[in-house]
Amino acid sequence: MIYILPTDTCFWMACALDDIKSYEKIYKIKKRSLDKPLAIMVSDFNWLEKNTILTKEQVDFLKKYNKPFTILTESPNVKIWIDFVNDETSEEFINRWVYEKIAFRVANNKTEDRIIKENGPIFLTSANISNEPEIYTSREIKEKFEYYLEKWIIKFVWENTWKLDIVPPSEIFEFEGESLEQKFLRK
Numbered sequence: 001m002i003y004i005l006p007t008d009t010c011f012w013m014a015c016a017l018d019d020i021k022s023y024e025k026i027y028k029i030k031k032r033s034l035d036k037p038l039a040i041m042v043s044d045f046n047w048l049e050k051n052t053i054l055t056k057e058q059v060d061f062l063k064k065y066n067k068p069f070t071i072l073t074e075s076p077n078v079k080i081w082i083d084f085v086n087d088e089t090s091e092e093f094i095n096r097w098v099y100e101k102i103a104f105r106v107a108n109n110k111t112e113d114r115i116i117k118e119n120g121p122i123f124l125t126s127a128n129i130s131n132e133p134e135i136y137t138s139r140e141i142k143e144k145f146e147y148y149l150e151k152w153i154i155k156f157v158w159e160n161t162w163k164l165d166i167v168p169p170s171e172i173f174e175f176e177g178e179s180l181e182q183k184f185l186r187k
Helices: 020-030 045-051 056-063 075-084 110-119 138-144 146-150
Strands: 002-006 011-016 039-042 069-075 102-105 122-126 154-156 171-175 182-186
Touching: 002 020, 002 110, 011 110, 020 122, 020 138, 039 045, 039 110, 045 056, 045 102, 075 102, 110 122, 138 146, 138 154, 146 154
Parallel strands: 002 154, 039 102, 069 171
Antiparallel strands: 002 011, 011 122, 039 122, 069 102, 171 182
């Protein structure tokens, strides 16, 4: 199942980490280049500390970060999952080679928490067609993705969120080694 849900920046499109078919559909629906990986949203900062190479000091820094962010780091467990090829079905991620480092976001609203509780960590990307502006209203979602919503290919989990505040996209950065010095990919 593909979901569209509100986040702290704009509406996002998501699917469970183990839903390879929906993952591929997201790329097709968005007309997204396969050389652009999706981010992964996780439940909390404890998950980041246990499942990535981030240090406790770096995770504590992120807890206090006052803007929407996406942190780029390594996650050996997630990388094993993304690199997995099912011998029986030959099913694999169509672009697994692009995930040397993985972009993570941390859930920060009830809708995100609920979707993650139901599915575990989720792949996500902004709910728009690639190279088009981000979407901030439920009306735009319904117009842009009407066909997919009517066919139940996408489930819109908006929970009375008609309009989101227009805020800049999340900052994307990684830490330099084990330090707190950041290298920004988008600021």
